[in-house]
Amino acid sequence: MPRVKVPRKSTAIDMTAMCDVAFLLLTFFIMTSKPRIEDPVPVDTPGAAEEQTLPEKDIAIITVGSGKAFFNMEGAEARKELLVQMGEKYKIGFTPTEAKAFTTVDNVTVPIAQLKQYLAASSEERKQMNPGIPTDSVSNELYNWIHEARVVTKNMYDKELRVSIKGDSKEEYPTMQRIIAILQKQKVNKFSLITTLRGK
Template identity: 45%
Template sequence: MARVKLVKKRQVIDMTAMVDVAFLLLTFLILTAQPKETEILPVDVPSSIVSAGVPDDALIITVGDNGKATLRIKDKSIRKKTLEKMAAKYGILFKEKEKNSFEGMEVFGSPLNQINHLLSLTPIEMEKMKHAGIPTDSIGKMPSELFNWVIEARHTAKEIHFKELQVAIKADGNENYTHVKKIIDILQSQKINRFSLVTNLKTKL
């Protein structure tokens, strides 16, 4: 009796669905990815067991490197308008091109009279620049520059978006407390008694 020869069929796996899912995941990751925040004053924040987050549009004051202070103003329109108010208050002239360049700087940490020079630098030069920090000391009866930056940013937020701008302090865990206390005093002098402290979430072992 003759043996029946079985014909082996080549199996084909349809990968269309898997490719579609892969592209959907890739698109989702690209659209939801957040750019890395600029860190001109890197700090090692203390750990905490509190999981409450800081509002994304909060005004963040970073303190580190022996009392240096930087400021993050998330909203571009608030940032530009606040610079114009600060320029008028201190009698410093900024060209429209410089204002537009400053509008793209989410974080800054230089005295107001050095911002013109800062804006003239290339991105590479700016990255290498060592920022002096926003002055936190008052001069006579004149409040500090940081005081004025904060209060003008808050007023601008009310004018543009009709809402109160939340404030947060991001301090290095090893920073001298007197430097942090100075920032707290500046906020309290503006009757800001509720503000956030940026920390790392401590994981439970």
Template identity: 35%
Template sequence: MSKVKPKKQETFIDMTAMSDVTVLLLTFFMLTANFVPKEPVQVMTPASVSEVKIPEYDVMTILIDPKGQVYMNLDRPEDKRKVLESVGEQYGVKFTPKQITSFINQTHIGMPIGRMQAFLDLPLDEQDALMKQFGIPTDTIISANNQLAVWVRTAKEVNENLSIAIKADQSTPYTLVKNVMSTLQDLKENRYSLITTLKAMPEGF
């Protein structure tokens, strides 16, 4: 007699609960994540073994591209509005509410103050293209032309808890980075971080 083989039964697994958990986790991470702001220029940071992290909030980032053009980012929209109005007063420039809103929507500061009004009247896509051609003036020889010093000093007056971080391309000449460091030293801002890409610790350490 041939053996009777039991009929195989398909196993059914209800994935509804797993789908619900996945959606909840995805929603949680989206609400709590800090998105990296869009940068006006592409920067490849040098590598280092330092694991010291910059703060997540109240950070002023100074970006230096390989040509030496300098941009600045403030992570708090309310700080950006106050800083723009204060810098405008120092240079005798009055900004409209529409221009202030446009400034807040831009992730980085990167225009000479004399061009700022016309710049903020442009559509956002034209602003992005134009910003790559300028940057904040950083002439350390003629102090009146060092607008970076004005932006940094004003930002620290608006928010004294701001931490400063410098992000430069790995191909940016050191003299251009030192120029920014000298500006910070002139303002008595001697504590700042250098943003790098983490690399593996050398053997033997």
């Protein structure tokens, strides 16, 4: 008696749930990721064999490159307050629109006298405006940015501001010495250096 052939059926897997999970993960990573801050000048950071991530708040980053210094502080509300403090110190009134624009700026790259013009410029025009913050003995604006940022952090969060220096590996020693001297003048003897992770 001949055997009855059972027709073969292809297996069907419902991928709807898998697609939902994939899109949920993708959405999560897009919403929680932080965009990379573009440096005002090319900075080739020195290499390091160990990795330690920077905190996301209560931190100020001083970028040093091409003999210039730039300042950045994390936190939108803290930045607004910092701009108000600096405006009072230098007798410059900033509008709410300028304060809002300041919260989106990656780095302070100009002297405070040019800051209003810098905030009114487009993002492309801002890239061309990067003379750096004065650090000389006549007009040491970087000292004031750091000092006021420390005061704002203490008043708002009751924490000490952490300072990190992101310096070019080929930067000349006198420039770095000047930045460290500014920190030591405020008794900030503990700070971190930002490096790039490289193989041992």
